[in-house]
Amino acid sequence: MIISRAQDNGRKRHIAVDTLGLLLRVIVTAASVQDRDGAHPLLARLRTKFTIALVWADGGYAGRLLAWARDVLHLTVTIVKRSDDLRGFVVLPRRWVAERTFAWLTRYRRLVRIYERKPEHHEAMIWWATVHQMTRRLTRELAGQPPHGRWSDPPPLPELSSTDRRGKVLEILAAQPWRAWKGAELAAILGIENVNSFRVQLSQWSHQGYINKIGPALYGPMPTRA
Structure with missing residues (x-):
């Protein structure tokens, strides 16, 4: 398990993730709170829900936290340190998982800045974004299509048999139901030059119930009903 923090707009977000980068716990504190002090409630909440033995943390959590976690929570906290000989940007082991x-x-517009007054409200927004991420992953698995590799190309699209524009869009969305398509991507496949006009048309189709708008300028097929 890895813990890390990010600071923004007078607040700090302390997160605990597993080795895949999936969120386990989050706590939002004031920016004046020391990192190791913010990690106390984070680790305490984590210990009540999960069975863990080893935690990786960045250098901001060094100090009294290590002894407290060992004596009170029976956790081994290992600090991932940056070498003094390194210069510039360097990917640190384990820590990059939390940074990812x-x-x-931050791909979610509501989380780019902290707008909420109460920390617990912002924590709820982070959980909401995490739920959206997990449902998208589950959708890919249920569709029988695992996530693409980092450097692999997506599977090719089938030949489009429809003659009208809307039918072609529906075929593209149905061919890769786990994917969120941008209007510009669909326009490039169909050879449409006026992208703005095509985006308006996609928005109209989503209001009419032909396609599903799953995010800002992101489209997918309508969900199937059991």
């Missing part, structure tokens, strides 16, 4: 999770979260 922060990058996933």
